Amino acid sequence: MTGSITLIGIGDDGCVSLTSRAINAVAQTELLAGATRHLEFFPQFCGEKLSFVSGLNGYLTQIVEAAKDKDICVLASGDPLFFGIGKRLLAMVAAVDAAINVEVITSPSSVQLACAKALIPSDNVKVISLHGRAITGMVARMQQGDHFALLTDNDHNPVAIARHLLSYDETLWRLVLCEHLGGSKERIREFTVQELAATSTDDIESLNVLLLQRQGQAYWGGLATHCPDSAYQVLTPLNGLITKAITRALVVARLGLTPCSVVWDIGSGSGSIAIEAAKQAWNGHVYALECNPQCFDVIGQNQKRHRVDNLTLVKSKAPLGLDELPAPDAVFVGGSRGQIDAIVEHAMSRLSIGGKLILSAITLDSVSEFFQLCKSKQYQYEVMMLQSSVSQPLAHYQRYQAENPIHLFVITKEGNNT
Structure with missing residues (x-):
């Protein structure tokens, strides 16, 4: 005999909003599984119960094993296939015993309920889950829309979220905090970012959804994906330590980034390459490696100004520190401090297949060194010499001012590269 699994979504009001189909499934089941608070909604159930306390994999394994010869019901919050246990349960059933029949009976998701309370059309809302995930990158993802629903946990609670927004000057948002949706303790409150950041976490219920509506907040702080040099704080008097705008645009374009790319910017200087890469890879992450202490604060200021919280400054002289980073999809080397061979070898060994490594050379010595390196390693490469001029005022006229030529x-x- 092969049993079955009926996965039932349940709201904070318990049995009240369940359909008769869901109630009948519970009444007829041989085993009822769920979190303790879900099981407490069915005190009249006299059959076998399986309570989920901790350890999701072990809990799901018990469910699938029991379903090999029993008909069981599993209770889960809201829509079990919406950031719930449904996805993992279905995958486990498919891997262990595909003959087990699975049926899902959903309730409205927490985001649907929250949008209805806040009078926000749910089809406009993008969902960001912070359950067990880092808050890093949240602000960058919020540059992709105007309406968001944030699923929180105890660490990344609404107060922590508001403080993170405040640290990046993302203050022009309407925040609607929805707690215990559909239950007897339901509470809907509206805040500014500053108000929520100043709220005590003791006044926040753990079961909540936080809605955000853009209220005139400019994308990327009003700065474009590609910006002129004047949009960056630079280190002076060392010529700014910035890759100039024309070169920067070409480099970022040739890195071939996707929204989820992982990028290394080695010898970051002012962080301009890293920042514009982070805007392209808004759902990925960029690591800016820099060993000059004078640059650290400059990079931090530019990061905050451009709203790229998906950027991490690594205070290290490459190749030191590279081992601890996730494997990259793209690498730019703007400065090597005499370590180019070791940096390239390390980067190529970890770069994803099809990924790009771009080396920047401004001296004839570097051009010769990079050329010999590429030949000796038999890399697939191309070289571009970029020479540009920009207009400059001269009395009542305009003239061209040539930039230093640069080889990429x-x-x-x-x-077969290593």
Whole structure:
């Protein structure tokens, strides 16, 4: 005999809003599984119970094993297939015993209920889950829309979220905090970012959804994906330590980034390459490696100004520190401090297949060194010399001011590269 699993979504009001189909499934089941608070909604159930306390994998394994010869019901919050246990349960059933029949009876998701309370059309809302996830990158993801629903946990609670927004000057948002939706303790409150940041966490219920509506908040702080040099704080008098705008645009374009890319910017200087890469890879992450202490504060200021919380400054002289970073999809080397061979070897060994490594050379010595390196390693590469001029006023006229020429070595990681 092969049993079955009926996965039932249940709201904070318990049995009240369940359909007769869901109630009948519980009444007829041989085993009822769920969190303690869910099981407490069915005190009249006299059959076998399985309570979820901790350890999700072990809990789901018990459910699937029991379903091999029993018909069981599993209770879960709201819509079990919306950031719930449904996805993992279905995957486990498929891997262990695909003959087990699974049926899902949903309730409205927490986001649907919250949007109805806040009078926000749910089809406009993007969902960001912070359950067991880092808050890092949240602000960058919020540059992709105007309406968001944030699923929180005890660490990344609404107060922590508001404080993170405040640290990046993301203050022009309407925040609607929805607690215990559909239950007897339901509470809907509206805050500014500053108000919620100043609220005690003791006044926040753990079962909550936080809605955010853009209220005139400019994307990326009013700065475009690609910006002129004047949009960056630079270190003076060392010529700014910034890759100039024309070169920067070409480099970021040739890195071939996707929204989820992981990027290394080695020798970051002012962080301009890292920041514009982070805007392209808004759902990924950028690591800016810099060993000059004078640059650290400059990079931090530019990061905050451009709202790229998906950027991490690594205070290290490459290749030191690279081992601790996630494998990259793209690498830019703007400065190597004499370590170019070791940096390239390390980057190419970890770069994803098809990924790009771009080396920047401004001296003839570096051009020769990079050329010999690419030849000796038999890399697939191309070289571009970028020479540009920009207009400058001269009395009542305009003249061209030439920028220093720069060579870019664009190396593509092939399957046989190491």
